[in-house]
Amino acid sequence: MTTDHVELRSGAYADSVTLLQVSRAVQSAPGVVAAQVAMATGLNLEVLEGMGFAVPDSSPNDMVVALRLDDDAEVATALAAVDAALVPTRPSSGDTSVAPPRTTASALRGGAPDSLVLVSVPGASATVEAMDALEAGHDVMIFSDNVPVAEEVALKHYAASRGALVMGPDCGTAVIDGVGLGFANAVRPGRIGIVAASGTGCQQLLALLHHAGATLEGVGVRHALGVGGRDLSSAVGGISTREALRRLDADTDVDLVLVVSKPPAPEVAEALGRDAEALDTPVELGLLGRGQRDLTAVAEAVLARLGHDAPDWPVVGTDNIGAATGPLLRGLFVGGTLCDESMLMATEALGPIRSNIPLSDDLSLGDDLSADTHTMVDFGDDALTQGRAHPMIDPTLRNEQLARAAADPTTGVILLDLVLGHGAEPDPAAMLAPAISAARAHRPIPVIVSLVGTDLDPQGLAAQRDALVAAGAEVHLSNAAATRRALDLIGAFQ
Amino acid sequence: MSEPTVVTVGAGMFADAVAGQAVGVERVDWRPPMPGTEAHLATVATDPRRPEANRRAVEAMLGVTAHLVDVAPASEVLGLEPGQFLHAGPPIEWDRTSGPLRGALMGGAALEGLVDDPEDAVALFESGSSVSLEPCHHRSAVGPMAGVVTPSMWMWVLEDRATGRRTYCSLNEGLGKVLRYGAYGPEVLTRLRWMSDVLGPLLQAAVRGTAEATDVTGVLTQMLQMGDEAHNRNRAGTLMLLRDLAPAMVGSGFDAGDVAEALRFVGGNDHFFLNLAMPACKLALDAARDIPGSTMVVAMARNGTDFGIQVSGTGDEWFTGPAQVAEGLFLGDYGPDDANADIGDSAITETAGIGGFAMATAPAIVRLVGGSVPDALATTRRMHEITLAENPRWTVPVLEFQGTPTGIDVSRVCRTGILPQINTGMAGRVAGVGQVGAGLVTPPAEIFPKALAALASRSAVVQPPS
Numbered sequence: 001m002t003t004d005h006v007e008l009r010s011g012a013y014a015d016s017v018t019l020l021q022v023s024r025a026v027q028s029a030p031g032v033v034a035a036q037v038a039m040a041t042g043l044n045l046e047v048l049e050g051m052g053f054a055v056p057d058s059s060p061n062d063m064v065v066a067l068r069l070d071d072d073a074e075v076a077t078a079l080a081a082v083d084a085a086l087v088p089t090r091p092s093s094g095d096t097s098v099a100p101p102r103t104t105a106s107a108l109r110g111g112a113p114d115s116l117v118l119v120s121v122p123g124a125s126a127t128v129e130a131m132d133a134l135e136a137g138h139d140v141m142i143f144s145d146n147v148p149v150a151e152e153v154a155l156k157h158y159a160a161s162r163g164a165l166v167m168g169p170d171c172g173t174a175v176i177d178g179v180g181l182g183f184a185n186a187v188r189p190g191r192i193g194i195v196a197a198s199g200t201g202c203q204q205l206l207a208l209l210h211h212a213g214a215t216l217e218g219v220g221v222r223h224a225l226g227v228g229g230r231d232l233s234s235a236v237g238g239i240s241t242r243e244a245l246r247r248l249d250a251d252t253d254v255d256l257v258l259v260v261s262k263p264p265a266p267e268v269a270e271a272l273g274r275d276a277e278a279l280d281t282p283v284e285l286g287l288l289g290r291g292q293r294d295l296t297a298v299a300e301a302v303l304a305r306l307g308h309d310a311p312d313w314p315v316v317g318t319d320n321i322g323a324a325t326g327p328l329l330r331g332l333f334v335g336g337t338l339c340d341e342s343m344l345m346a347t348e349a350l351g352p353i354r355s356n357i358p359l360s361d362d363l364s365l366g367d368d369l370s371a372d373t374h375t376m377v378d379f380g381d382d383a384l385t386q387g388r389a390h391p392m393i394d395p396t397l398r399n400e401q402l403a404r405a406a407a408d409p410t411t412g413v414i415l416l417d418l419v420l421g422h423g424a425e426p427d428p429a430a431m432l433a434p435a436i437s438a439a440r441a442h443r444p445i446p447v448i449v450s451l452v453g454t455d456l457d458p459q460g461l462a463a464q465r466d467a468l469v470a471a472g473a474e475v476h477l478s479n480a481a482a483t484r485r486a487l488d489l490i491g492a493f494q
Numbered sequence: 495m496s497e498p499t500v501v502t503v504g505a506g507m508f509a510d511a512v513a514g515q516a517v518g519v520e521r522v523d524w525r526p527p528m529p530g531t532e533a534h535l536a537t538v539a540t541d542p543r544r545p546e547a548n549r550r551a552v553e554a555m556l557g558v559t560a561h562l563v564d565v566a567p568a569s570e571v572l573g574l575e576p577g578q579f580l581h582a583g584p585p586i587e588w589d590r591t592s593g594p595l596r597g598a599l600m601g602g603a604a605l606e607g608l609v610d611d612p613e614d615a616v617a618l619f620e621s622g623s624s625v626s627l628e629p630c631h632h633r634s635a636v637g638p639m640a641g642v643v644t645p646s647m648w649m650w651v652l653e654d655r656a657t658g659r660r661t662y663c664s665l666n667e668g669l670g671k672v673l674r675y676g677a678y679g680p681e682v683l684t685r686l687r688w689m690s691d692v693l694g695p696l697l698q699a700a701v702r703g704t705a706e707a708t709d710v711t712g713v714l715t716q717m718l719q720m721g722d723e724a725h726n727r728n729r730a731g732t733l734m735l736l737r738d739l740a741p742a743m744v745g746s747g748f749d750a751g752d753v754a755e756a757l758r759f760v761g762g763n764d765h766f767f768l769n770l771a772m773p774a775c776k777l778a779l780d781a782a783r784d785i786p787g788s789t790m791v792v793a794m795a796r797n798g799t800d801f802g803i804q805v806s807g808t809g810d811e812w813f814t815g816p817a818q819v820a821e822g823l824f825l826g827d828y829g830p831d832d833a834n835a836d837i838g839d840s841a842i843t844e845t846a847g848i849g850g851f852a853m854a855t856a857p858a859i860v861r862l863v864g865g866s867v868p869d870a871l872a873t874t875r876r877m878h879e880i881t882l883a884e885n886p887r888w889t890v891p892v893l894e895f896q897g898t899p900t901g902i903d904v905s906r907v908c909r910t911g912i913l914p915q916i917n918t919g920m921a922g923r924v925a926g927v928g929q930v931g932a933g934l935v936t937p938p939a940e941i942f943p944k945a946l947a948a949l950a951s952r953s954a955v956v957q958p959p960s
Contacts, residue, residue: 015858018861020823020824020825021823021861023823024823024824027827034827036826036827043669043670046670046671047825047826048826050826051826051827098875099523099872099875099876100521100522100523101520101522101523101879102522102523102524102525102879102909102910102912103503103522103524103879103906103909103910104501104503104522105906106522106878106879107501107503107520107521107522108501109878111499111501111520112499112518114499115499115500115501115520116499116500116501117500117501117502117503118500118501118502118503118504118508118509118512119503119504120502120503120504120505120508121503121504121524122526124532124533124536125524125526125527125532125535125536125909127536127539127540128527128535128536128539128905128909129503129504129522129524131539131540133501135545138501143504143505143508144504148536151536151540154540154542155540157542158540158542179500179512179515179517180511180512180515181500181508181511181512182508393507422511422512422514422515423507423508423511458514
């Protein structure tokens with residue numbers, strides 16, 4: 001059984017929303033079967049009547065407190081609950097902070113008009129964010145890989161129609177007015193502009209030119225604009241490279257433009273040559289390929305154009321290295337262009353090199369990434385970064401393959417790279433050095449490392465180099481010099 | 495190139511690296527999109543028609559001014575014939591209708607004299623002979639809650655004078671036991687008959703006798719500055735309408751007692767203006783329809799069973815999913831079990847950027863779900879994440895007169911997972927009960943990926959490089 005308690009409170013007022021909340025609070029009090037606290041308006045009286053309450057004569061300015069209680073419940077307790085709920089409460093500390101933007105479009109609303117957008121979401125979502133940037137009239141750098149080429153083409157066509165620049169997809173590196181984006185080395189500013197269809201290729205040139213600039217007047221990089229590894233493919237046709245060239249040509253603080261790329265499509269390279277000739281600013285083309293110059297030779301050509309002789313490229317740890325311990329060269333890279341460069345050089349000296357990014361399709365490696373021949377693996381390739389961080393961040397996979405190569409008695413020399421700069425691990429040598437020590441634990445396999453970085457990089461070039469040398473490696477700044485050293489050792493085997 | 499500020503979306507380490515170089519960084523709080531939408535999102539994003547199509551859709555919508563030009567029976571202005579019933583939401587058959595829509599249809603059948611007792615209408619609708627159901631939206635109309643319109647009901651007529659396009663909505667009956675909440679008792683039918691016999695003709699005379707037609711879009715502008723969000727709170731708008739129409743009502747020559755009763759009725763019904771806000775929103779949104787490539791939502795509507803949306807780039811196709819039950823406060827001892835699923839065309843207000851989208855301007859509404867004023871501000875800000883533009887006429891003072899979030903983008907809903915926030919009344923689940931509460935509700939999430947897939951399948955093919 002239940003009992004009803006109905007009382008009128010004249011002069012009391014609260015708005016209907018508050019009273020609905022009060023009613024709800026009181027309903028959950030112990031012993032309360034039903035509760036309605038409301039102003040005595042016609043509608044509310046109907047509701048109360050519908051609930052079976054008998055309400056005395058009242059005016060709409062009266063507050064009705066109607067309670068239905070279990071027989072053993074105290075009216076006073078329930079009324080106390082009503083009073084407690086009626087006390088106005090306000091949130092003690094309302095959170096008035098504005099939530100961060102959820103899309104690039106939202107972030108760009110009302111933002112600085114020259115903001116650059118850096119996209120590094122998973123490849124399947126990168127195009128959507130990049131379109132936000134382009135639609136709002138901003139340049140965009142797309143670090144993300146695994147972006148379908150059709151989407152890249154669509155993005156770049158749209159950008160071209162708006163005079164915007166798309167750096168990427170799969171653009172690892174850019175330096176804009178001295179600010180490094182993605183994986184970029186900290187460099188001394190100067191009057192050279194770089195267009196790079198290759199992240200680590202760009203980083204190699206940044207490192208070499210920075211080293212040269214320590215002793216040579218006026219050598220430094222003003223901008224390095226990445227365009228993505230596929231920009232000079234037939235499908236994309238160099239759309240971003242043309243826009244980047246146009247920008248650098250128009251920049252009066254740029255005296256010389258350097259274009260660096262993985263092996264481009266021949267017809268695109270040809271068209272690029274014609275475009276470059278038409279510019280006012282001189283352009284040095286450093287396009288990798290069979291019979292073409294290596295990146296270090298390109299850097300030397302740039303220095304020559306500026307009237308300088310090339311310096312000696314530094315190498316440390318030469319004493320660590322003895323003879324090759326077997327017939328085969330194993331290259332394990334985090335930088336795709338460094339891998340390409342080494343393969344091109346090694347193919348001339350040793351013949352075909354098997355790889356996951358082979359120079360021709362018949363040379364591709366299986367999923368286990370190993371073969372009974374010379375091999376070079378790019379751990380930064382799209383296929384190896386799906387569902388996994390880039391090897392500059394997560395070296396696990398390369399370290400596993402390093403141990404495997406060391407255990408293979410046919411391995412004669414191991415060639416590695418290590419890339420420093422903004423965005424890279426704070427202390428990458430700390431993860432690579434123990435793996436090198438372990439590889440050399442049973443037999444003194446020569447380990448040659450190209451360490452791409454500058455003395456301004458956050459990791460500190462000297463400290464990283466010393467750690468690798470202490471682990472038994474020979475360390476070069478020039479990947480071409482490192483490769484040449486490895487090839488000499490393999491060539492001298494037997 | 496000047497020193498850049500960088501917007502980062504994705505890996506935090508790159509944002510950190512930029513910030514470490516003493517450069518300003520704005521970080522996007524990116525999260526994966528709704529499952530399975532990535533490929534469609536990319537296809538739609540790179541549809542070369544989309545940016546311009548959406549710009550046109552927004553411009554067309556914002557270019558509309560709705561004027562109140564007439565009041566007339568549905569039989570005249572919509573050509574409705576006996577046995578034809580309009581209802582809220584996407585199309586539905588009788589056997590799938592929910593309680594409140596059934597109740598309203600039954601009451602409507604009695605109002606039209608098709609049956610003497612509303613209960614007898616069940617057999618009539620089951621037989622399906624000589625009766626037909628059709629969405630209001632298919633006749634340029636909108637209806638709150640059940641949205642049932644029958645030939646004898648009087649309709650507001652709104653017009654966009656630039657194009658001559660018109661939209662329509664019935665007259666609001668008030669709160670409590672009313673037809674649109676599914677009640678069909680004698681008092682409901684008596685009120686409806688009075689509205690057809692007295693109120694409608696009087697309002698017609700007043701509208702026709704008022705020299706300067708009421709600018710409903712302009713009234714909405716003012717309401718938003720006065721604490722109305724024009725869905726669950728229409729108090730200021732109702733009073734402004736009275737201010738415009740009262741002189742002509744008094745001067746109409748109608749019986750003074752009838753005029754007084756009409757003035758009392760309108761003035762005593764805080765929601766009276768809702769039925770003008772809704773067709774004004776529809777008039778604006780209809781201007782944005784049928785633009786190929788546009789991802790803008792042009793209608794959100796519920797029939798008590800299904801929640802449906804229509805999108806500019808996909809014509810008249812409805813994308814539907816199960817309507818949700820609102821969260822909120824209940825009248826009397828009603829509770830969540832008594833509430834019907836979401837119902838009504840009134841979500842056209844949110845589609846147009848007011849209602850729940852303008853929550854910040856009507857903080858009282860957020861307390862319907864036990865929220866706070868900061869919640870209201872956050873809700874409006876959050877809706878900007880899924881909309882294409884801001885409305886320069888409809889502004890929110892407390893947000894520094896920022897325009898209301900305008901033009902729901904199917905893509906951005908799928909990208910962020912943020913669902914449109916709708917303020918709503920709740921109808922009883924059982925036919926005949928009427929209103930049981932009010933609260934907040936969102937659409938079922940799955941209808942947005944459905945619409946996105948349709949947009950992707952219609953997207954223009956990207957031209958290969960020349």
